[in-house]
Amino acid sequence: MDFLSQLFFVFIVREYNHNMKSEPKHIYLTIFPPGKTAITIHPYIFWSKKQKGWESASFIKHEMYHWNEQKEWKEDKIFGLSRWLAVYCAQWFWFNLIKHLPPDKHPMEASAYEAGRQK
């Protein structure tokens, strides 16, 4: 990543971090699930080195939405992150696997896609 891209990336991440007490830890992986660009599991955001989603503001906003939401669940609920992941997987199973709806129709993805589209 060149200097300007790095600056842009840091700027967008900070802009969409709701509470600056902590920042995401970014991990870049060569081997990644096919078709995926990024996976957020608080406090980490895993990025596919091939898809380079960190270069796109909408991808960064999308992942920061998940990151902020997971952080809120972690702080507000007992076993918050595990519960977030359990609800996410259950909804994925129902909406995407059983009902064959596109990824953005997953209830927790719909808001993240919306965040990604915002200016």
Ligand SMILES: [Zn+2]
């Ligand atoms: Zn997502």
